[in-house]
Amino acid sequence: MSAAPESRFVLRKLIRNWISLAGAVIAVGSFFAFLLLFALDMLSEHGNPYMGILAYVVAPGFLFSGIALIALGFWLHLRQERRAVPDAPPVALTIDLSRPRDRKILGVFIAGSVVFLFMTALGSYQTYHYTESVQFCGRACHVPMDPQFVTSQHSTHARVDCVACHVGNGATAYLKTKISGMRQLYHVTRGDFQRPIRADSTKLRPARDTCEQCHWPEKFTGGLDRTNRHYLSDEANTPFSVRLLLKVGGSNPLHGPPDGIHWHVSPANKVEYISTDDQQLNIPWVRQTTADGKVTEYRNPDFKGDISKFPIHTMDCIDCHNRPSHKFLPPNDAVDLSITSGRIDRSIPWVKQKMVAALVGEYATRDEALKKIDESLRAAYPDNPKVDAVIAETKSIYNANFFPEMKADWRAYPDHVGHKNWEGCFRCHDGKHKTADGAGSIQGNDCNSCHIIMAQGSDEDMTKLSAKGYDFVHIDAEYSDFSCAECHTGAAPKE
Ligand code: HEC
Ligand code: HEC
Ligand code: HEC
Ligand code: HEC
Ligand code: HEC
Ligand code: HEC
Known part of the structure; x- marks a missing residue:
């Protein structure tokens, strides 16, 4: 090897300082580590979350810090030398393509750069995908995410990635999550995360960016026939079932009047509310705006606080379906x-x-x-x-x-669909929310406004269907009080 004097000079500078040398060792080492981990990840049948973290987060991290160290050492060294010999001419790099040696070096340099850029691109793509995967979200920090991971795997949304609901589309959303992810990682390593973990669902992306990517409100129509089979806590485990026709309804004016339960999410309507807690259990104030611009405000007179202190939230899918994925069954x-x-x-x-x-x-x-x-x-x-x-x-x-x-089970996570174990729909439809003049109220006590009971009772009774709907016959226990959740807690009900 007979290098030209100047380029040998440059090369020596690069090598002759400890910072750059250390950087080079780190960069080369982590590059090979990345290749090895990448190969292992490709070959293994089931992704291992820790392998993913090492391959796509830790190894590239070290690679880039190695490269940064090389540059830093080189720069410091140059600066030092410049100080020592102030008049020294700046180092000039000349490439003469007529010299075979220069041609060879340039060729190797270009080929090396292409391979490096390709690997970086591939690595970043894998990193992106990996940090979006269910494996990463659900398994990487095993203990804290275990409840949500396990319950999501039993849900209708088992095949839906965590990020489809929690991140949504777009680069800003991606970055925001990754930044808050760093903070979470810090708490996981310190072990001081909340137990149970809570997410204020009004702070999730609006449903239009997540749920509505798959279920768009225009497409709902008709009713839903659902039979809930229960057994009493008696010696015979007596069956007591309820068959409901739920008036889910539609929300597209082109397909019929927007009515029924999905009326709330029709593009023609807007329902806003404030809640005084982070699980949206208490809703003292509601505002409804219809397509023709008519605004109606409802307020629960029991609430004496200052409404303007709380942020106003626009109702969407998650205000009812707040447990689409993490159902902790009572x-x-x-x-x-x-x-x-x-x-x-x-x-x-x-x-x-x-x-x-x-x-x-x-x-x-x-x-x-x-x-x-x-x-x-x-x-x-x-x-x-x-x-x-x-x-x-x-x-x-x-x-x-x-x-x-x-500390994660049904007690920590209320489900807002229905009204038996938690107030759910009755948070607003309790007959207490009234307009200022007291004349109007959110419809409440009419048991047939959301569903009709087509059949109820024993297996024999379940064959006697009524199209008009039955009044609810509540076994033998009294339920004079409107609120079912006062007795029904998800465990054995209070008498
Ligand atoms: C179908 C949509 C959906 C999917 C898929 C989903 N989540 Fe959620 N997740 C939600 C909603 C909605 C909430 C808010 C619950 C609430 O406010 O009651 C939530 C809440 C959470 C919480 C806060 C604790 C709780 O249970 O309320 C964690 C942690 C969480 N999700 C993690 C995950 C992980 C990990 C995955 C993937 C394994 C995942 N989620 C997949 C919709 C989803
Ligand atoms: C990536 C697509 C996708 C996203 C995003 C998604 N879902 Fe679903 N959802 C599905 C699929 C698929 C099913 C199952 C459909 C079936 O069984 O017919 C389903 C079923 C449902 C059901 C009926 C079953 C049940 O569990 O009661 C509800 C309600 C529901 N989703 C609500 C939501 C809500 C709320 C969100 C947003 C937090 C959401 N979905 C986000 C794809 C998605
Ligand atoms: C006012 C509360 C409420 C809102 C808001 C709401 N839903 Fe529903 N939705 C219900 C109820 C109640 C049912 C009946 C089935 C049940 O009880 O789970 C239902 C049924 C469904 C079903 C069919 C479930 C099945 O088993 O076939 C899907 C899917 C669904 N909703 C998705 C959505 C999406 C997406 C949004 C937002 C655009 C939304 N819902 C907004 C209350 C609501
Ligand atoms: C944040 C408050 C709020 C919650 C929670 C809520 N609603 Fe409503 N709902 C309203 C308001 C406001 C109206 C319009 C006033 C009225 O019709 O009484 C309404 C109207 C309705 C209507 C009549 C729609 C029509 O055809 O005019 C039905 C049915 C309904 N809600 C069902 C439900 C069900 C089922 C749930 C629970 C899964 C629920 N609501 C939860 C506020 C709410
Ligand atoms: C604001 C709408 C709304 C009103 C008003 C309403 N319900 Fe419901 N009800 C629901 C929803 C939603 C469900 C849950 C359906 C499901 O997903 O299983 C439900 C479920 C039920 C169930 C089945 C519970 C179970 O676990 O099997 C009974 C029984 C019932 N309601 C009775 C009543 C009675 C009695 C009244 C009048 C005091 C009433 N409902 C008023 C919306 C309503
Ligand atoms: C005063 C307390 C009380 C109230 C209020 C009450 N229940 Fe019950 N409910 C009971 C008891 C006690 C049983 C018998 C439970 C058993 O034997 O396991 C029961 C049983 C049931 C069952 C069948 C068994 C089961 O565990 O699901 C249903 C369904 C039911 N109630 C629905 C409702 C609905 C809907 C409301 C509100 C409209 C309501 N209840 C209000 C106390 C109450």
């Missing part, structure tokens, strides 16, 4: 589902009550819970050969819906 509903699906034999006396009681205990860890569930059910059915099946099913309900380490 034990009452989960056990009903096990019996309906035949996983639990209804002839086992008191089985509904015993399973619910085992599930709702206050447990500090999953291990403790599973042990206590086993003990209590074994004690309840000492001679019943079906006890193993009961225990197995109860544990599987627990594993899918309870996360004691994160």
Whole structure:
């Protein structure tokens, strides 16, 4: 190798300072680490979240800091030399293509740059995709996201990426999430994140950027026929079902009048509200604006505070469907589902009550819970050969819906669709929200305005359908009070 004097001079400068040298070692090392991790990630069948973090976040991070160090060392060195010999001519780089050596160096340089840029592009693309993946969001920081990951995998949205609802489209949204992600990562490493984790859903992207990418409001029409099968907490586990025709309705004026439940999200209407808590449980003030510009304000006179202190939020899908993906089933509903699906034999006396009681205990860890569930059910059915099946099913309900380490279960996360276990629709439709003159109110006590009860009661009763709708017959317990949630808490109801 017979290098020209000047270029050898430049090269020596680059090598002869420790900062650049260290940078070069880091850059080369992390480049090879990236190649290796990348190959492993491509070859492995199931993505491993930690592999992804190393390959697409940590390794490129080191690579770029290595390159930055080389440049920094070089620059510092030049500056130092300039200070030592103030009149020295600036180093000139000359490339003479007539010299075979220069041609060779230039060729290698260009080829190297192309490969490097290609790998960087590929790496960034993979980094982007990786940080958008369910693996990254749900698995990378295992403990805090476990409840939301597990419940989302059981939901209708199991195949929908976390980011489709939590980030939405657009570069700004991506950047914003990544910045808040850094903050979260910091809390995860320190272990001082909230338990349970809460997201104020009014601060999520507006549904038009997320949900409505897949479900657009114009497309809804008609009613929805739904049968809820329940069992009482008595010895016979008596069936008590309700078949509802839900007036979901439509919201596209071209297809018919916007009416029914989805009236709220018709482009022709706007409903705004304020809430005094971050789970939107208390809604003292509502404003409705119709297509012709008519504005109506409703207020709950029980609320004495200052309304202007709270931000006004425009109602969208998430104000009702706030748990589309993370459904933590209340034990009452989960056990009903096990019996309906035949996983639990209804002839086992008191089985509904015993399973619910085992599930709702206050447990500090999953291990403790599973042990206590086993003990209590074994004690309840000492001679019943079906006890193993009961225990197995109860544990599987627990594993899918309870996360004691994160204090995450149905108690932490109210579901706003309906009105049985939480106020839900009755947050506004409680008959208390009135206009200033007291003449108008948000419709409330009419039980047929949102659904009609087509059938209710025992299996036999369920065959007697009424098109007009029945009045609700509430077993034998009284329910003179309008609020169902006062007694129904998701566990065994209060008498
Ligand atoms: C179909 C849309 C959707 C998908 C998919 C989705 N989420 Fe959510 N997520 C929501 C909504 C809506 C809320 C707000 C819940 C509320 O306010 O009650 C939420 C809340 C959360 C919260 C706050 C705690 C809670 O349960 O309220 C976390 C954490 C979270 N999501 C993580 C994830 C992760 C991780 C994934 C992917 C494995 C994911 N989400 C996928 C819609 C979604
Ligand atoms: C990437 C597409 C996609 C996004 C984004 C999405 N969904 Fe869905 N959603 C689906 C699919 C697919 C189904 C299942 C459809 C079926 O079963 O017919 C579904 C089902 C539903 C259902 C009916 C089943 C149920 O769980 O009750 C509701 C309600 C729903 N989505 C609400 C939402 C809400 C609210 C959001 C925004 C927070 C949202 N979706 C975001 C694709 C999506
Ligand atoms: C006022 C509350 C409310 C709002 C706002 C609302 N929904 Fe609904 N939606 C309901 C109710 C209640 C049902 C009936 C089914 C149920 O109870 O889950 C329903 C039904 C649905 C279904 C059909 C579910 C199925 O099982 O077939 C989808 C999908 C859906 N909504 C998506 C949306 C989307 C997307 C938005 C926003 C554009 C939205 N909803 C806004 C209350 C609402
Ligand atoms: C933030 C307050 C709010 C919440 C929460 C809410 N609504 Fe409404 N709703 C209104 C207002 C305001 C109106 C218009 C006034 C009226 O018709 O009483 C309305 C009207 C309606 C109508 C009549 C639409 C028509 O055809 O004129 C139905 C049906 C309805 N809501 C169902 C529901 C259901 C079901 C839920 C729960 C899943 C719900 N609402 C939750 C505020 C709310
Ligand atoms: C503002 C709309 C609205 C009004 C008013 C309303 N409901 Fe409902 N109701 C709902 C919705 C939404 C659901 C949930 C449907 C589902 O997804 O299963 C529901 C569910 C029910 C259920 C089934 C509960 C279960 O878990 O099986 C019963 C029973 C019921 N309502 C009775 C009543 C009675 C009685 C009244 C009058 C006091 C009433 N509803 C008024 C919207 C309403
Ligand atoms: C005064 C308390 C009270 C009120 C208010 C109340 N319930 Fe109940 N409800 C009960 C009790 C107690 C049972 C019997 C539970 C059992 O045996 O497991 C029950 C049973 C039920 C069941 C069948 C079993 C189950 O666990 O799902 C349904 C459905 C139901 N109630 C719906 C409603 C609805 C809807 C409202 C509001 C319109 C309401 N209840 C109001 C106390 C109440």
